[in-house]
Amino acid sequence: MNLNELSILSLYSAMAVYALAFISFAFDLAKRSAAVKTADEATGLAALASVPVGVGAANGAQPAGRDATLDPGKPAGKAGAAASAGTIVNRISARIANDAATPYGRSKSLRIGVSLTVLAWAIHLMADVLRGFAAGRVPWANMYEFAMTGTLLIVTVFLIVLTRADLRFLGTFVTGMVLVLLGIAALRFYVEVAPLPPALQSAWLVIHVFVASLGTGFFALGFALSVVQLLQFRREALVTTAGRVRLRFLATLPSAATLENLAYRVHIIGFILWTFTLMAGSIWAEKAWGRYWGWDTKEVWTFIIWTIYAGYIHARATRGWRGSRSAWLAIVGFSAVMFNFGVVNVFFKGLHAYSGL
Amino acid sequence: MSRPSDHYDSPAPAPASDDVIQPRLGLVGWLRWFWRQLTNMRTALFLLLLLAIAAVPGSLVPQRSSDPNGVTQYFADNPDLAPVLDKIQAFDVYSSAWFSAIYLLLFISLIGCVIPRTKHHFQALRAQPPRTPARLMRLAGFTERTAPAGTDAAAAVDSARSLLKKSGYRVALFDSAPARGGREFSASAERGYLRETGNLVFHFALVGILITVGFGSGFGFSGQRVLVEGQTFVNTLLAYDSFSPGRFFSDSSLEPYKLTLDDFSVTYETQNLEAYGQAIDYSAAVSVTRRGEALQTGVVKVNAPMRTGGTDVYLLGNGYAPSITVKDPNGVVVFTDAVPFLPQDANLTSLGVIKVPDGLSEQLGMIGFFYPTQAASSTGAFYSSYPDLEYPMLTLNIYSGDLGLNAGVPTSVYSLNTDKMTRLTGGKTGVESLELKPGETQQLPNGLGSVTFNDAHPGAAANDFSGSVLRFASFDIHHDPTQVWVLSFAILALLGLLTSLFVPRRRVWVKAIESEDGSLTLEYAGLARGEDPALEAAVTDIADRHGRLLVSSTSAVPATEQN
């Protein structure tokens, strides 16, 4: 068995473990829903509650300012642990509130899910490294390899952020998405190991593509947070009007305001990485094609994505656009990222013809 | 705040009441109103999103700037739709009136927004931190401590000042009016002015990029030139195959250096069977002579342009250039040249055109296919099975008649208009197309003369064709004086972005309140200006450090005073 076959084997193994992790995480969500139902019945407030269920307040966490437009900079809960200002990770970690309406500890399935994700990540890393050795270069030079490395980075970002902020509840989303992307990559994008064509022989391939994938990792996490934020916002609205909440587990997650702050912090890191991607890409384009910007399809989409996220950051600073509207922009932004990867690379004509398909 | 009035951090607008009758606006009033609309955050946001949407069509429809052949093809495929799209500049999206309008409005808005903010920021930079609020209790990170006994209020606030200063705060001290007997001192501190500076630098750098790109690029040019191995090019306007000057370009700025393509070599993958025959390296060995200087040699590669004589030389394409000689029936040479053939596929099946306008009884045109390694499919059609010269073969279809060169219309050297010509070989003529290996000669039909496929390396062994056909390289030669500027502005933008997103801007207050029993209460609190997740931790940290500072300074005092 050669290195590449070993890499493929590892990749399939990693996918199997991701699938198990996904199931564990899904199980955890189901348990959360059940717990919320019990808590609701116990307090008898299920249908009547006009404030987030009382357990949260009893636990010392103050209910979050529900109106994000009025109360943006204010803390939504307890301060994070010792924090020396300024570092990037700290930005995500500080002030992670446990301001859930129904606080919920870490269930066994959640912990199993995280452990399995770490295991799957390790195998995934091995698959990626082996592919790199098999090819004798960085493993991100065609669609198959982009997908493999990009998803690896998504999980890496997720796991690093986990050491700082409790976003374990996103496990279902992260493992699920990675599983789908890896599945598509393995089935549709697979290509044999091939040497780099001259156009890709550049240090900028290493930098530009790596940073783009890393940025995508942050955008993915931000996207998930924004989606949960919107769901949570709806739940909070339903609770105040005594409506019926479908996704009960939401009550165990942070408030919409906290989720919005988290999403923002993740997004700005992604945005900076994307800005750098854009610049590095231009420098490379100048070296390879003799012009730094030529509105090639791939350049157009990189620009569109950058502009949408700049819009998102602006929206967060514009009265009337904070909260749900800006969350929608983040979702549009990530859709454009996925479109750029999955559709533009494969179907659009342009100079960036290296999908390897 | 200096930010636009609808920045979330600005005071909320007074609720508009319906019965207020708006005074009639004069022209100036309207202009002012318009300007205010243009420079608020909502407009900026709208224009940004509009710009994103407006950029989409350019990726769906081929663009003249990046894919002119695609546009021609599109017109051929969609004869009804294409002219309509062309009317709305869909093939020139990024220079279209509507796209330009959006980004110009956006940038006017940007400038209108940033200038007043800059003014305010300069004022803020010189201003003192504001007075300490009367009650700190409701502010972020409020912390209350009791000072070690024997601490003096003024001294405590003084040590808080030096602590804050060391942490990069600007500090003002206040001596509040005595409240209920005891005295009250406070320090009001602010930091993070860099955040706004970074934001302004970022937005200004964007303007810088736009201006340099918009105006500066007018001074440059770009040109293309194909060189066969051994050929020389002199950097003058006429020597280019195609040339596009910027608006302000003058040809006196071309430095007439000489550039020779000495050798073009390609390395093919031969180990990895999955990628057998894939090109893994192109190297153009060139020599350059600048006026009054000795000859210099260099190598141009993809991804590694050569900078010389104020220009950048890029390697863009390459292929084979079979050398062909045509003689008249008497053996007099009427044409001899190495003709660049355009590659048609990965194995370099190449297509070329030879035009012989003079010297024969009729004008002659040939359409040639060149196969570096010829193979035949089951139907008998030829193709190339490998891109290097293993078994080279040239096939020629001959046409005679009017080449159309005298009509005064420029014609491409890569295409042959056969409308007014008669086909002499191949197709339905019943005459075989000519097939030539390097070094071979064949007679032209109708006794027109002969054609020779010259062997570029005649002395080689019988089966070694590796040097038999010359290669050509196509170079792009550019001059863009704005590149450095654009890069500098881009780096500035990135730095500005980093500071503005990661430097926290905050106010912190330390208050020392003497109570009647002589004990001293210390209060700490902060206020975020903009996104600042670490504020509370920072306030607690200051309180802790201040506490330690006070303890160490009081313990230095003789023990007797401490009771």
Ligand code: HEM
């Ligand atoms: C070319 C168009 C523009 C782009 C690409 C852009 C991009 C950005 C980005 C990326 C940020 C966040 C980083 C930072 O704070 O420095 C930002 C912030 C900001 N921009 Fe712009 N901007 C543009 C135009 C404008 C305009 C026209 C205005 C004024 C109406 C404006 C006002 C602001 C303000 C006030 C902030 C601070 C937001 C905050 O407090 O978080 N920008 N802009």
